[in-house]
Amino acid sequence: xxxxxxxxxxHFAFTVTYHYLFPQLTMGLAPLIxxxxxxxxRKNDERYDRAxxxxxxxxxxxxxIGVVTGIPMEFQFGTNWSHFSRFAGGVIGQTLAMEGCFAFxxxxxxxxxxxxxxxxxxKTMHWFAALMVFLGSWLSGxxxxxxxxxxxxxxxxxxxxxxxxxxxxxxxLVLNPWxxxxxxxxxxxxxITGGFVMAAVGxxxxxxxxxxxxxxxxxxxxxxxxxxxxxxxxxxxxDWAGRMVAERQPVTLAAMEAVWETSPGAPLVILxxxxxxxQKIDNAIVIPKMLSFLTWRRWNAEVKGLNQVPKEDWPDxxxxxxxxxxxxxxxxxxxxxxxxVAGFLLWxxxxxxARWMLWILLLMFPFPYIANTAGWMTAEIGRQxxxxxxxxxxxxGYSKMVxxxxxxxxxxxxxxxxxxxxxxxxxxxxxxxxxxxxxxPDPMQPKIKAGSVASVEVR
Amino acid sequence: MATIWFMIVAVMVAMYVLxxxxxxxxxxxHLIIARTDEERRTVLRAIGPVWDGNEVWLLAAGGTLYFAFxxxxxxxxxxxxxxxxxxxWLLMLRGIGIEFRSHIGDPMSKLFFDxxxxxxxxxxxxxxxxxxxxxxxxxxxxxxxxxxxxxxxNWRVGEQNGILDWYTVICGVVALVTLTLHGALYLATKTExxxxxxxxxxxxxxxxxxxxxxxxxxxxxxxVVPHVLENYSKWPIGYLVPVVVFAxxxxxxxxHNKGNDKGAFLASCGYIVGMLVGAAFALxxxxxxxxxxxxxxxxxxxxxxxxxxxxxxxxWWTLGMLLATGYFVFIYRMFRGKVRLEEGSGHGY
Numbered sequence: 001x002x003x004x005x006x007x008x009x010x011h012f013a014f015t016v017t018y019h020y021l022f023p024q025l026t027m028g029l030a031p032l033i034x035x036x037x038x039x040x041x042r043k044n045d046e047r048y049d050r051a052x053x054x055x056x057x058x059x060x061x062x063x064x065i066g067v068v069t070g071i072p073m074e075f076q077f078g079t080n081w082s083h084f085s086r087f088a089g090g091v092i093g094q095t096l097a098m099e100g101c102f103a104f105x106x107x108x109x110x111x112x113x114x115x116x117x118x119x120x121x122x123k124t125m126h127w128f129a130a131l132m133v134f135l136g137s138w139l140s141g142x143x144x145x146x147x148x149x150x151x152x153x154x155x156x157x158x159x160x161x162x163x164x165x166x167x168x169x170x171x172x173l174v175l176n177p178w179x180x181x182x183x184x185x186x187x188x189x190x191x192i193t194g195g196f197v198m199a200a201v202g203x204x205x206x207x208x209x210x211x212x213x214x215x216x217x218x219x220x221x222x223x224x225x226x227x228x229x230x231x232x233x234x235x236x237x238x239d240w241a242g243r244m245v246a247e248r249q250p251v252t253l254a255a256m257e258a259v260w261e262t263s264p265g266a267p268l269v270i271l272x273x274x275x276x277x278x279q280k281i282d283n284a285i286v287i288p289k290m291l292s293f294l295t296w297r298r299w300n301a302e303v304k305g306l307n308q309v310p311k312e313d314w315p316d317x318x319x320x321x322x323x324x325x326x327x328x329x330x331x332x333x334x335x336x337x338x339x340x341v342a343g344f345l346l347w348x349x350x351x352x353x354a355r356w357m358l359w360i361l362l363l364m365f366p367f368p369y370i371a372n373t374a375g376w377m378t379a380e381i382g383r384q385x386x387x388x389x390x391x392x393x394x395x396x397g398y399s400k401m402v403x404x405x406x407x408x409x410x411x412x413x414x415x416x417x418x419x420x421x422x423x424x425x426x427x428x429x430x431x432x433x434x435x436x437x438x439x440x441p442d443p444m445q446p447k448i449k450a451g452s453v454a455s456v457e458v459r
Numbered sequence: 460m461a462t463i464w465f466m467i468v469a470v471m472v473a474m475y476v477l478x479x480x481x482x483x484x485x486x487x488x489h490l491i492i493a494r495t496d497e498e499r500r501t502v503l504r505a506i507g508p509v510w511d512g513n514e515v516w517l518l519a520a521g522g523t524l525y526f527a528f529x530x531x532x533x534x535x536x537x538x539x540x541x542x543x544x545x546x547x548w549l550l551m552l553r554g555i556g557i558e559f560r561s562h563i564g565d566p567m568s569k570l571f572f573d574x575x576x577x578x579x580x581x582x583x584x585x586x587x588x589x590x591x592x593x594x595x596x597x598x599x600x601x602x603x604x605x606x607x608x609x610x611x612x613n614w615r616v617g618e619q620n621g622i623l624d625w626y627t628v629i630c631g632v633v634a635l636v637t638l639t640l641h642g643a644l645y646l647a648t649k650t651e652x653x654x655x656x657x658x659x660x661x662x663x664x665x666x667x668x669x670x671x672x673x674x675x676x677x678x679x680x681x682x683v684v685p686h687v688l689e690n691y692s693k694w695p696i697g698y699l700v701p702v703v704v705f706a707x708x709x710x711x712x713x714x715h716n717k718g719n720d721k722g723a724f725l726a727s728c729g730y731i732v733g734m735l736v737g738a739a740f741a742l743x744x745x746x747x748x749x750x751x752x753x754x755x756x757x758x759x760x761x762x763x764x765x766x767x768x769x770x771x772x773x774x775w776w777t778l779g780m781l782l783a784t785g786y787f788v789f790i791y792r793m794f795r796g797k798v799r800l801e802e803g804s805g806h807g808y
Contacts, residue, residue, distance in 0.1 A: 064558050067511065068551040074521055078536025079543055082605065085536075089529025090764035093522070094772060100522035101779030104515040109786035112512065117793060158765075164529070166765025399537035401607040410544040417548055424555060428562050 007407035008080045008398040013380075014411065015072050017373055018418050022066035024372050027141050027187065028194020029059050030134040032225055036217075037130045041123055046441070051217045052130070053118070054437035055198065059133075060115050061428050065421060067108075072414070080407065084387055084397035090166040091157050092147045094173060099143035107136030138187065142179075145186055149179035151388050152379065153248055165391070181244055182379070185237040188229045189375060192335060193368040195225030199342070200365035201433060203358040214437040216352055219361065223346055227339035233332055239294075245382070246295040249389065250304040252382035255315045256325040257291055259305045266291040266303035274322045279306075315384040324377035331371035338364060460770065461763040464527040465746070467776065469739045471523055475516035476587070476638075476735060477728050482510045484642015486553065486580025487635065490573060492646070492657035496566070499573060503557060505649040510557060512790070514550070519783075526772060530604060530762040531746050538598060538606040539590065542622050546586050553579035581635060588634025592627035595738055596620070596683055597756075600749035604757060616683050620750055626683045633672045637731060640665040644715070644724040659715070662723065666712055673704065673734075680741075684748075687741035697740050704733035 033052050040048035074096065077085045085093075110132035118126055156172030157165040167173060202218025205211040246253045253259075259266055260279040268290035272281040292301040306314055315321050338360060345351035351358075383389055387397040485506050493499040525532040536543060556576025560569055593608070599620055600606045611621035614628075623631075643665060646658040680687055691697040707729035714722030742748065746762060749755035763769065 064511075064554060067514075068554045071514075071518060071550060072547045074518060074525075075536060075543055075547060077525065078532045079540050080537070082533035082537035085525065086530050086533040086604075089525055089532060090768050093526025093529055093532075093764060094768060097519075097522035097526035097772065098775060098779070100515070100519035101776060101783065104518055105512070105779070105783035105786055108512045108515050109783075109790050112509070112790060113793065116507075120793060160765055167768035167771065170767075170771040399533075399540070399605075401537050401605045402540045406540055410540070413544060413548060417551060421551070421555070424559055428559065431562065 004400075004402070004404040004407060005395055005398055007404045007411060008402070009394065011080055011407055011411045011414070012076055015069065015076065015414055015418075017376075019066065019069040019073055020373065020376060021369055022062045022069065023137070023141070024190040024193045024369070025197060026059055026062045026066055027137045028190040028192070029055055029062075029198070030130075030137045030194075031191060032194050032198060032221055033059060034127075034130045034134045035221065037127045041127055047213065047217065050438045050440075051214055051221075054214065054432075056115060057432050058429060060111070061425065061432070063107075063111060065425055069418070069421070080399055080402065081387075081397050082399040082401070084392060087164050087392055087397070088151075088388055090160070090164055091154075091173060092150055094167060094170065095143045095147040095150070099140055103136050103140035103143060106132055107140060110136060141187060141190070142183055145183045146174060146176060146179040148379065149176045149182050152182070152383055153178035154388055154391055165388075178244060178248070181237070181240040185233065185241045185375075188232045188237050189368070189372045191225055191229040192233060193372060195222045195227075195229060195339075196335070196361075196368045197365050198222030199226060199361045200363075203361040204433070205436065206352060207355060207358050207362065211436045213440070219351065219358070220346060223339060223342045223351070223361070226335065227343040230332065230335040230339050234336060238329075238332065243295060246303075249382065251306065251309050251313060252315060252321075253295070254304055254306045254308070255318045255321050256378060256382060257303075258318065258322050259291070259303055261307050262302060262305040264292065264302045265289040265300045268294065269326075271326075274319050276318050313385065315381055317381055317384070321378060321381040324374045324381060328371050328374040328378055331367050331374070335364075335368065335371070460766060460773075461527075461759040462744070463773070464523075464763065464769060465739075465743065465759045468520060468524050468527060469735065471516060471520035473732055473735045475513070475520050476731055477641075478513035478516055479510070480638045480731060481642045481645035481724075482506045482513055483580045483584045484638040484640065485646055486556075486576050486642070487584060487639045488642055488646070488658070488661055489577045489580070492643075492661055493654060496569065498654045499569075500561070501650055501654055502646065503560065505646060507557065509790070511554075512787070523776070527764055527769060528746065528759065528762040529764055531757050534600070534604050534606065534757060534762075535594075535598075535747055538600075538608055539593070539622065540607065541610055542586055542590065546583065549579045549583050549586070553583065584635040584638045585631035588631040588637075589623060589627040591634070591735075591738060592630030593620075593622060594747060595630075595680060595687070595742065596624075596626055597748035597750035599751050600747065600755040600757065601751070602755060604755070604761075606749075626679055629672075629676055629679050633676045636665060636669050636672055637727075637734070640669055641724075641727045641731065644711075644720060644727050647720040648724050659720070662715055666708075666715070669730075670708055673708065677701070690741055690743060697737075700733055700737040700740060704730055704737065707733055 033055050036048045036052040036055065040046065040052065077089075077096070110129045113121070114126065114129040114133055117129065121129065150173060153176060154165075155176050156167060156169035158168045160166045198218045199222025202215040202220075202222055205215030206219065242253070245256070257266075258269060258272075258274040258281055265288070267286040267288045269281055270285045270287065272284035272286075274281050289299045292303055293299050295301065295303060306318075342351060342357055342361060345354050345357055385393055385395070387394040485502055489499065489502055493502045521532075552575050556572045556574075556579060560572035560576070563569070563572070596616060597620075598606050598608060608620055608622050611623040614621070614624050616624050616626050640662055643658045643662040647655055647662060650658060707726045711723050711726035711730065714720075714726060744758045744760060745756050746759055747757040749757075
């Protein structure tokens with residue numbers, strides 16, 4: 001592999017992986033904060049206001065880091081992938097610019113209002129600000145997913161006179177079927193992160209017997225969200241995503257599942273290590289015929305194998321793709337199991353006392369991040385060797401004028417910068433968690449409105 | 460259509476410079492005019508609710524440039540690789556300085572974050588000026604429309620251009636002074652007491668420097684790139700631009716001496732817009748002239764995206780901007796007036 005190409009790929013992979021740790025939490029928390037604000041108004045209960053205020057602080061820290069690590073993503077299309085930008089900018093420039101024009105302004109304006117304006121705004125207006133922050137962050141997600149979806153499944157374009165692609169149908173680009181399915185799967189994944197993180201912080205408070213009343217709210221809202229979205233993540237969204245890959249990128253599916261030969265009644269590999277040289281799987285544990293059924297709904301359906309296409313059209317890192325995909329699916333299954341048990345205990349009113357379960361919830365928080373990252377690795381490594389599927393190879397898309405030396409310079413710089421950011425982030429989030437949500441207002445003070453009285457009965 | 464998008468991108472860049480310009484200027488002055496912790500918090504409070512939204516204009520302008528002129532984006536971003544990477548790091552450091560200072564209590568870390576905020580603001584102002592200088596001067600574009608510039612070569616304007624040479628350094632200094640003055644005038648409108656006095660004093664000191672540098676930069680530009688005058692002789696209406704620039708400078712001084720801080724700030728806005736429009740007017744229809752020969756220059760015509768895309772974009776862009784303007788008016792009204800620290804909020808600086 002040309003070393004400049006390798007550096008540019010690592011550059012994007014590193015910065016985008018790091019970046020997405022933050023938006024997945026903000027996109028996941030945004031609807032949960034909105035739910036807390038809604039509960040506060042509907043039940044006229046200030047406990048939920050305090051919960052929302054606490055999570056807004058965590059949201060704010062993540063948002064800032066999401067913004068500052070997001071700017072380099074947009075820049076890199078031009079700096080490191082200039083040929084790709086020249087080739088495809090006439091199409092995907094649309095979705096990227098729309099993100100700037102619609103989502104960023106919305107999100108940053110109303111986040112400022114939500115964080116700084118609680119005292120100046122009426123309750124309804126503050127709720128409205130939360131709604132707009134939610135809309136802004138989810139709109140932003142849509143435009144980014146639509147951009148990626150176009151790279152996976154290019155639609156609505158034609159080739160211009162100079163060989164670059166130009167938009168012919170705005171609606172095909174925006175309503176790309178791949179985009180809708182990928183979006184559903186991706187957003188559900190981010191709410192899993194939001195829910196599990198919220199539940200983990202709640203479990204931490206319950207286990208350390210502090211902020212008990214708020215901890216119970218966090219665990220309850222987090223577990224319910226985690227349960228609903230872990231199930232949606234598998235079915236229907238994961239199912240949709242898998243079948244779409246089978247239909248439009250059969251080579252990718254073959255590499256994800258390490259299917260070497262086209263065969264009817266293909267088994268589903270649960271565990272095992274792929275050996276690309278010998279085209280086999282070591283230590284395989286399989287469910288016979290399951291893969292055929294999952295993709296085509298028939299036990300004996302034919303699943304295309306890697307032998308269908310010449311090796312130069314295979315994803316260039318089959319083992320990594322295979323593991324990324326299996327880690328995603330494996331963790332997704334664990335999330336369902338954990339949230340079903342936690343949800344059952346919650347329903348029987350036993351969750352807050354079940355310390356073993358709270359420990360599990362606490363320790364679960366890193367795994368949704370890993371699963372979301374693995375999911376994106378599946379999408380991105382799976383698309384290789386293409387940058388725009390079937391149209392532009394990754395090896396042809398990078399900036400030829402930017403040498404490997406300059407690429408390493410900035411990659412190392414970003415690594416250093418992100419180390420500093422990580423330290424600050426951990427420090428700040430830890431401090432917010434240490435400090436905890438605001439204490440319940442003193443019921444003796446006459447200023448407090450009705451409804452807050454209920455909050456003093458701490459268990 | 461391409462001309463319309465050229466104007467749109469120019470307007471968005473101007474919006475960014477006007478809005479983030481006062482943040483950057485306030486940052487450049489931060490260590491000098493705000494001495495106590497309270498004053499520094501006041502400065503941050505004055506820009507806190509808006510800096511992030513202001514920076515969004517940079518992203519939106521970048522995104523619009525990408526969509527309307529993909530080849531220009533590809534060529535200029537890869538060619539200016541090193542300075543852009545540094546701009547990214549500086550933007551990050553600046554965000555860290557602003558946002559994290561309030562979260563960490565001890566005076567030593569506060570000073571650390573203040574220094575980061577201020578130094579990053581100063582360097583960004585210089586970088587942006589130098590970038591504009593590069594665009595006006597031209598870059599060594601090859602027949603494939605790509606180029607690459609090292610940070611500096613021999614500091615001379617010639618065949619072997621670096622990002623920095625004597626001309627672009629002048630542009631960087633002009634930008635620093637302009638934005639610092641802009642920031643001083645903004646702070647004067649937003650603060651009271653000693654801080655207000657010092658902001659006003661800074662403005663008084665900077666004004667003559669800006670006057671001098673404006674003349675120097677005009678002369679230098681005409682010396683380095685004589686053909687900038689072509690468009691002015693073709694469409695003499697362009698001569699209004701220097702009139703606006705100097706009229707703004709004159710009114711700035713007049714309003715400032717009268718104690719009309721708002722008027723002076725608006726004059727500074729007029730000055731910045733005048734300078735940028737002057738540059739855009741001189742360049743048109745080039746967007747990135749080639750120092751290697753005019754046949755390699757990037758123009759709005761050879762870099763524009765397809766016409767269907769540009770037409771569709773015009774519809775949603777108009778809609779998006781109407782919405783964004785609405786939000787901005789709303790939030791500036793919410794946070795209007797002088798900044799006072801006692802107005803507490805959960806997430807204060």
